[in-house]
Amino acid sequence: MLSSLKKKMLPNRSKKPTLFDLLKKEDDEEKTQAQASISVLPDDLLLMIFDNLSMEERTPLGTTCKRFRELDFELGKRKFDSIYVNWSKKCHHFTGRVAGIDYNIYGGTIEGKVYPHLQATRHNLRFFRKAFAKQLIISFAMKLDKSEAELISSILKTVTFRELGVFFEATNEYDADVIPSLFKHRDLELAKVTLCWKRSFFHDGKRARNLVMKLPPVKKLQIEFEYSDNKFKRFLNKKFGLFNEFATVDGEYVLDDATLQHITSNTNHAVIVGKSKCSAQGILNAFKIVRQSPLEKKLVFFFAPRPIIEEIISMPNLCFDNYDWNHDLIDRSSKSLLAFSEKTGAFCTVSMGKVDENGKMISWNID
Numbered sequence: 001m002l003s004s005l006k007k008k009m010l011p012n013r014s015k016k017p018t019l020f021d022l023l024k025k026e027d028d029e030e031k032t033q034a035q036a037s038i039s040v041l042p043d044d045l046l047l048m049i050f051d052n053l054s055m056e057e058r059t060p061l062g063t064t065c066k067r068f069r070e071l072d073f074e075l076g077k078r079k080f081d082s083i084y085v086n087w088s089k090k091c092h093h094f095t096g097r098v099a100g101i102d103y104n105i106y107g108g109t110i111e112g113k114v115y116p117h118l119q120a121t122r123h124n125l126r127f128f129r130k131a132f133a134k135q136l137i138i139s140f141a142m143k144l145d146k147s148e149a150e151l152i153s154s155i156l157k158t159v160t161f162r163e164l165g166v167f168f169e170a171t172n173e174y175d176a177d178v179i180p181s182l183f184k185h186r187d188l189e190l191a192k193v194t195l196c197w198k199r200s201f202f203h204d205g206k207r208a209r210n211l212v213m214k215l216p217p218v219k220k221l222q223i224e225f226e227y228s229d230n231k232f233k234r235f236l237n238k239k240f241g242l243f244n245e246f247a248t249v250d251g252e253y254v255l256d257d258a259t260l261q262h263i264t265s266n267t268n269h270a271v272i273v274g275k276s277k278c279s280a281q282g283i284l285n286a287f288k289i290v291r292q293s294p295l296e297k298k299l300v301f302f303f304a305p306r307p308i309i310e311e312i313i314s315m316p317n318l319c320f321d322n323y324d325w326n327h328d329l330i331d332r333s334s335k336s337l338l339a340f341s342e343k344t345g346a347f348c349t350v351s352m353g354k355v356d357e358n359g360k361m362i363s364w365n366i367d
Contacts, residue, residue, distance in 0.1 A: 078098070081133070149177045189217050255274065260300075269299045
């Protein structure tokens with residue numbers, strides 16, 4: 001009891017703060033206030049700032065603090081030179097490239113390392129949110145199940161692009177779900193679209209035709225099938241500047257009267273390399289669309305059975321001029337030409353398009 005009273009009666013000998021301690025305390029308080037002022041900046045203001053920065057400017061900021069990384073991710077709107085999607089049995093890979101830098105999400109086996117399969121996580125679904133790509137290239141090297149098709153569609157749901165290339169190395173039951181999803185809510189009238197099937201895997205022309213009929217208006221369209229004849233490939237490269245391998249005109253057909261007229265109505269320039277089953281009247285109806293087009297440049301190139309072309313040439317009541325020895329037909333009033341040439345087996349190549357003042361087909365630059 002006595003000892004406790006003595007302790008209470010002892011004077012307080014605590015050390016008085018020095019000038020250094022006071023200055024340090026004031027500095028700490030200023031830092032705390034500065035940090036608080038940054039943390040309370042409204043998200044909409046920060047998003048507005050980030051929205052006005054390029055990807056090159058946004059990326060370093062994302063390394064400074066977690067909040068900036070979250071805002072950058074939330075904003076999306078990244079601009080890429082290309083986005084490449086590779087879907088195979090071995091790996092599932094989405095790569096966005098800009099200025100030599102790759103942004104990836106992936107699953108499966110890559111360079112000998114095994115990663116978990118891609119899942120529909122919030123991170124993956126928002127990785128390319130509102131992104132733009134000059135080129136969007138998708139390669140399907142395996143059949144898709146429904147969940148895989150839905151995952152691909154969801155990841156690319158808000159991606160816009162200038163060029164779309166889809167390469168089918170396997171026949172997919174759900175490609176009719178993935179590809180149309182890339183056309184929804186997008187203005188593709190200035191876009192270029194390439195659809196390419198490997199002939200060895202192509203067994204369902206009806207599904208391909210249904211897919212083509214869902215195509216919206218696009219500036220340039222290529223529908224291709226793998227082709228191994230180097231002579232014919234060189235001809236196509238020379239005539240149209242096409243650079244992939246193309247299909248023989250044997251096997252399943254993708255082009256009939258309905259698809260030909262749909263393509264002619266909805267594209268400025270179209271090349272369809274593969275077997276067709278068009279009638280004489282169907283070709284003339286498509287040519288009518290070309291003649292009525294106000295465009296100065298329009299071209300549709302495809303294959304047609306030789307007997308059908310001979311039927312057109314022999315029609316007595318066509319109101320066109322014979323242009324040359326190939327029996328090409330020209331409508332001078334609309335500056336339109338229907339040309340048949342380069343006979344390949346049972347098929348002929350057909351070109352429909354606009355001509356110049358000299359009656360020559362206006363060339364199409366693939367770029």
